[in-house]
Structures are given as structure tokens and as C-alpha cells.
């Protein structure tokens with residue numbers, strides 16, 4: 304019964320982050336049609352009200368809308384029959400049940416394809432891919448071992464001191480120290496844009512240690528070391544575990560998002576609860592073999608209920624904070640990660656309820672997956688060997704430089720007129736040295752033409768250099784360029800500038 | 807008396823250039839500086855700080871007194887040994903941000919100099935901002951070693 308209560312609790316908490324997310328459109332983004340569609344449909348994850356939905360042609364004229372009909376979670380916009388060949392933008396602004404507005408744009412072509420043809424991959428990419436794979440695996444190992452180490456400590460202290468989980472605790476703590484240290488070095492490599500061999504150099508570690516990520520992991524290592532060295536003392540182990548996991552809240556764009564008095568404690572609580580959940584699996588499994596298993600499981604169930612409630616509450620706070628503000632929900636990366644995570648959590652809780660907390664291997668695997676999806680959404684580290692590209696290219700089109708903090712982005716648009724353009728983003732520090740972001744997003748919007756932000760993921764063509772070729776800037780006028788740069792796993796910089804696109 | 811003042815300024819070194827600061831609305835333009843040139847191309851550097859709440863942008867630079875044909879704003883992007891330079895039309899100055907034109911990064915390119923620049927020369931430039939309007943500044947040519955870095959590629 305308690306388990307259904309927890310489930311209900313979770314369901315009740317769910318609407319807190321349930322802003323509408325666009326699932327798909329007809330025609331789809333980037334689609335090429337042979338003939339004009341009879342209507343345009345946009346399907347969301349939940350019922351929405353259509354505030355304004357427009358079909359905008361390449362001249363910036365609204366050819367259909369803004370009035371659209373919303374039936375349940377689908378918005379339909381009838382399209383005039385005489386639609387000519389060309390490029391079109393569907394710009395939508397809807398509200399979901401919580402009256403949170405969600406806006407965005409998608410693009411399609413009639414008779415012509417709007418997607419960039421032949422965005423060739425640059426040679427030399429593969430080495431970087433392999434390294435980023437190593438970095439992602441290392442990070443997964445780090446989180447898993449950290450949470451297992453701290454979680455077993457919490458279990459031993461809070462649930463049952465007699466559980467023989469000491470060896471798992473020590474092993475996991477040692478693994479977390481090693482993988483954590485490796486993360487600092489890998490972070491330094493990525494930041495300083497050094498080749499993989501430089502991991503043996505002091506430079507990569509010095510750079511890595513100077514970041515908030517480096518400092519956070521440093522503190523985690525201190526906590527883990529305290530747990531290992533002070534194994535005999537309950538207060539030392541407990542505070543070591545809390546420090547090791549709590550350090551996670553010192554860095555990251557979720558933890559450092561404003562207002563920090565909400566986000567930092569929320570991440571702190573979230574991480575501790577996740578650690579308790581994951582770390583409890585193995586000791587709990589061992590405890591089941593003991594004569595006092597029933598008492599232990601009962602005690603665990605009470606704490607687990609509290610942990611789940613805290614997990615859901617802190618998760619809701621983090622998610623609500625993350626998906627607030629300027630068209631954040633078109634950033635479907637986060638939205639999708641969140642949905643997948645919620646799906647896994649729901650599946651887990653159902654499973655747990657059905658199995659009456661019988662710990663099954665499925666539970667173990669499912670929980671691990673949820674964990675890896677937590678706090679920072681998994682992102683690939685980009686590590687690339689420096690490779691040369693031709694200097695002295697023609698200075699065609701428009702070039703604008705905009706800054707945020709100690710970073711700059713050079714935005715180059717060729718030819719800089721309405722229609723098909725190549726947009727290049729080059730990121731550098733203030734001394735002009737290119738820096739390679741972990742991830743780059745570009746939002747393009749033109750409010751005067753009613754074009755809500757179009758989200759694009761430019762492709763990396765060289766160190767710190769990203770390219771997008773396409774018809775997004777279909778209409779002349781003043782466009783808002785919003786560039787989001789993931790500096791480190793946890794540090795996001797936003798650049799915003801207006802650029803005039805000529806007819 | 808004047809020589810003492812100069813000697814003091816020289817001793818103070820870089821701080822001496824703080825005397826060359828300019829204000830225009832919420833913008834502060836600090837430390838306009840250049841360095842000696844050998845050919846017909848020179849550079850100029852300065853920093854712009856936006857102390858206001860509204861974004862502004864540098865949209866052009868005019869050469870005063872005809873000491874050069876024209877001035878361009880350039881961005882330099884350096885990737886290892888590879889340097890890429892290109893003219894830019896706009897340099898944003900977001901609110902609360904200091905944008906620094908300095909060796910290796912953003913800079914003003916002075917093209918078609920009538921005479922090579924020597925240490926101690928002063929050049930009048932007009933910076934054109936979208937909101938703050940035109941701002942006249944004087945750029946002092948400092949000793950070659952005063953500003954580190956090189957400016958090749960032209």
C-alpha cells in the first residue's frame with residue numbers, strides 16, 4: 304500500500320514540470336514536399352491552447368494563421384489551396400495546462416528541400432569521437448561508483464550497521480577517486496584543446512583543476528578519502544559521504560542556475576537521495592539473507608519513501624527551474640531527457656510496487672540508467688586533435704562579434720541575404736584563441752515577422768568552429784541570434800545579438 | 807617641471823595610459839593604444855565597457871586627420887599555429903560587459919598609413935556606436951614592447 308502511496312505522490316508532483324513539448328509536426332521539420340499540404344498539424348505531449356500559429360512564406364508574409372484550432376493535444380492550421388513552391392516556416396506559440404507559453408518554429412519546403420545537402424563531415428573527427436566516448440564512459444563510472452560508495456555508507460549508517468557492505472564501499476570509493484581524477488584531466492584536455500597524449504602533461508590537470516568542475520570533484524575526492532581512512536568512525540563516514548555527494552551541487556548549469564538558493568540545495572538533496580537509492584541496492588540484497596531481513600527491509604522502506612518524496616520534490620524544483628524563461632522548451636534535448644527519465648522512474652516505481660520491493664536485476668539495471676540520466680543530461684565530451692584549415696578566406700557576407708563573460712563568438716553569415724545562408728560560429732577567448740565548446744545550439748527568431756525561435760544544432764567543422772547551411776534566414780529583416788555554448792559539462796554561456804539580413 | 811611629470815608617468819608605466827579614458831553615455835573607452843608600424847598598415851587597441859542596462863554595438867571606425875586611408879574592425883581567431891583574420895561589421899558591447907580589443911584578438915586595422923607610426927604619435931579616431939553615437943578618441947602609439955603579441959597575416 305505504501306508503494307502505491309509513493310506512486311500517487313510522484314503522479315501528483317509530475318504536473319510541476321509538465322510544460323508542453325512539441326512531439327512532431329505534419330509536415331515535419333526539414334521536410335521536402337512535392338505538393339502543398341491541406342493543413343498543418345502540430346502534436347504536443349499534452350493538451351494545449353493555440354495562441355498563434357502562422358505559416359510564413361519566404362517573403363515573410365503570413366499566408367495562413369495566426370488563428371488555429373487546438374483539439375486536445377493537436378493544433379491544426381488550414382492551408383490555402385494555391386500555395387506555391389518555395390520555403391515555408393511554421394511558427395507556433397501555444398500554452399499548456401499550466402499556462403506556460405511554448406513557442407518555436409519548424410521549416411519545410413514545397414518542391415525544394417530545406418535541409419542542407421552535403422554537410423560534409425570533416426576528416427579527423429573520429430579520433431575525437433573515440434576520446435569523447437572514453438570521457439563519457441569515465442563519467443558514467445564516476446557517478447555510478449560515487450553514488451554506490453556514498454549510498455552504501457548511508458545505508459550502513461541509517462538502515463543497518465551490521466550489513467557487510469564495507470568492501471563494496473571501499474572498492475566503489477577507490478574507483479570514484481580514480482575516475483574523478485581522470486575527469487579533471489579530461490576536462491583540462493577538452494578546455495585547453497590538447498591532444499589525448501597531453502593527459503600525461505601537467506597542463507591538462509592544471510587547467511582542469513581550475514574549473515568549478517575540477518574543484519567540485521576535488522571536494523568529492525576529499526569526502527571519499529575521509530570515508531576510506533575513517534572507516535571505523537560513523538560520523539566521519541557519514542560526513543565524508545555527504546561531502547562527496549554534496550560537492551556535485553557546487554558546479555553544473557542546473558546547480559548554478561538562478562535562483563541558486565533553490566537550485567543548489569535541490570541538486571544537493573537530489574544527489575543524496577539518488578545515492579541512497581542506488582547505494583542501497585547491494586547492501587539490501589545482502590540484508591535479505593539475514594534473519595532480521597524483515598525488520599531491515601521495513602526500515603529501508605520508510606527511508607526509501609522519504610527519499611523518493613525528496614527526490615521527486617527536488618527533481619521537480621530543478622526541472623521547473625531549468626525549463627523556465629526564453630523558449631526553453633524548444634530545447635527538446637533537455638525535454639526529451641527529462642521525459643525518458645520520468646518514464647524510467649515511473650516504470651521503476653511500478654515494478655517496485657509489483658515486486659513488493661523484491662530486488663530484481665531489472666531494478667538494478669533500471670535504476671542505474673536513471674542515475675546516469677540525472678543531474679547533467681549526458682553529453683559527449685569533444686576532444687579533438689588540432690588540425691589546420693586554410694587561412695585568408697574571402698571576407699564575404701556579414702560578420703558580427705559578440706561577447707559573454709570572457710568568451711567571444713564570431714558569427715559569419717554568407718551571403719547574409721534572405722534565403723539560403725551559411726552561418727559559421729567561431730568561439731574564442733578574449734585573446735582570440737579558439738575554444739571548443741562541448742555543445743552548441745543556435746536559436747534564430749524574427750519577432751517582427753512573427754517567427755518564433757528556430758532551434759538548430761550547427762555542425763563542428765574545426766576546433767571551436769561550427770557551421771550551419773540552410774534556409775532558416777528565409778526572410779529579410781532584423782534577426783535575433785541566440786547562441787548557447789556549453790563551456791564545460793556544467794557551465795553554459797549565452798550570446799545574444801541582432802543581425803540585419805538584407806532582402 | 808614637465809620632465810618630472812613625464813618621468814613620473816613613465817615610472818608608473820601602464821597606469822599612465824589610464825589618463826586616456828573616454829566616456830560616452832554608459833560606455834567607457836579605456837586605454838586606446840597602438841604600436842609602431844614598419845609598413846603602411848597599423849593597429850589600434852582599446853577596451854569598451856558598457857556600464858548601462860541596454861546593449862550597444864560598435865558599428866564603425868573613422869580615421870581623423872587623414873593619417874590613414876581607412877580603419878577596419880578585425881577579428882582574429884587563432885587555432886594553434888593557424889590564424890584567421892576577417893573584417894567584422896559589428897562588435898557587440900552587451901550590458902555589463904567589457905569588450906577588449908587587444909593583440910591576438912579583436913583589433914582596429916589602420917590601412918593605408920601616410921607614414922609609419924612611431925612611438926609617441928597620437929592618432930585621432932572616431933568610434934561609431936549604435937546607441938551612444940560617435941565618440942572621438944586619441945590613440946597613443948606606445949613602444950613596441952608595450953603591448954605583447956604579434957600582428958602578422960596582412
Ligand SMILES: [Cu+2]
Pocket residue numbers: 880891913914915960
Ligand atoms: Cu587585422
